[in-house]
Amino acid sequence: MACLELRGVAKSYGTGDSATHVLRNINLKVEQGEFVAIVGYSGAGKTTLMSLLAGLLTPDRGEIVLNGKPMVGPGPDRGVVFQNYSLLPWLTAYDNIMLAVNQVFKSWSAEQKRAHVDKFLSMVKLTAAAKKRPHELSGGMRQRVSVARALASNPEILLLDEPLGALDALTRATLQDEIEKIWRENRTTAVLITNDVDEGILLADRIIPLSAGPAATLGPEVRVDIPRPRDRRAITHDPAFRSIRNTVIGYLLGPGARKKPGKMDPAIVLSPQTEEALA
């Protein structure tokens, strides 16, 4: 049974003629223990899709099923790492994680909770920064606290909403490796939303492009059959990596690109960039 399933999900904002159709006919199945990456343009509706998965928004059409049950509203069975820094600035790293632990494991003793928070802090290598507040941490450290907070509630599924989007390239690479390692150790079902194709390939078992908006939808999925642990330096020379990358970019620049009115179906006419990317 799929852990998470979306059937014909659509979402618009506004009503009538002024309505903006953000997502249409989204179909997605995520298996237990699988890591799926959804790659798309900025502003294509990635965050809307994530909000739907989190339960923060309800779809206009279609349904979302989590472990066989229709999803109703948000809940701590989904651990979300938000795109922006969503740590509460008046709480320390430790207390931010404790907030989630207190809420999910209400019956635990104080000692159990403390041990649990410590375990996740050490998992993201921030034991030394436990007593620091978010503004005293670097961007990368903050997102590591966010990951720890999301995982500390033992969620059924981990939702990563462009978690590394605001970081510099080097920090981003380090964190990608760390997330991959943490995921390998936990094997929590995960959905990553990103605008970075390479990041998707490096981390995921399956990569699915999201077409450009308005009315974005998911393109054909590509399986990533590259064995783990994946080495970011070796992987770029792997022919499988290049072929996956070309397929995904080919879709995003071709059929998945913004449709220009008055032109032929872009599925047939490829832009020069697409041909370049495919070459």
Add this chain to the structure above:
Amino acid sequence: MKSFREKAWYLILPFFGFAVILGLWALVASTFAHNLPSPAKTWEISKPYIVEPFAKRGELDQGILRFTWYSLVLVAKGYTLALILGTPLGFLLGRSKLFSRGLDPVIQLLRPVSPLAWLPLGLVLFEKSEPAALFTIAVCSMWPTVLNTAMGVRSIPKDYINVARMLQLSPLQTFYKVLLPAALPYMFTGFRLSLGIAWLVIVAVEMLTGSPGVGGFLWQEYNSLIYEHILLCILTIGFVGLLLDRGMKLLEDRLRPAEAR
């Protein structure tokens, strides 16, 4: 880095400011304003009230700080009332578009009304001077608290509220663990401005109700033709107001999120 000389100047300049005002005061008093006591005369007549600030020689004849204390107690009561009324109102306005739409015009209408206009209404409502005074202080000073709290609540990042929703915090937990700490820095700006207004209002209120305090003293001494004490009261009111504002500012700065410091 400023040089030593620049820094010394920087510290000395305020004293020049005071000296100029004092000089103008002396000049005005010695030339055309014959009823205005000179600075030296003011000091001489006010001295007993300053050197024995807590003396109580009679109901109408007490040390300046004792009068100030009466005023502060009254302000504290009225100000507390303003916070008790203003903070929840601010939260409602910040959280609900409906409330905001419905109440904002009313607030804009009531906000500019002078304490001199509210006090008679308070007397009509409560028929006694103390509750009328508290009513006036509260109704005049609550608006900055209301508006700043509402602004603070409105500017809470959506991500924080999403975190509360994902963790399924109850409305009460969401309030105490997310909304309140996130809005607190804004609220304190409102609290500080409200305290300033409460102190401003007290003088008018005491003048009209004749209750003992620094404002009541001022009015009584005007009627007794002891003009030196008017100046003593004005300086005291200014000084206490400054201290209150600085104190609140210190608290406010400690609460401001560190990244904005």
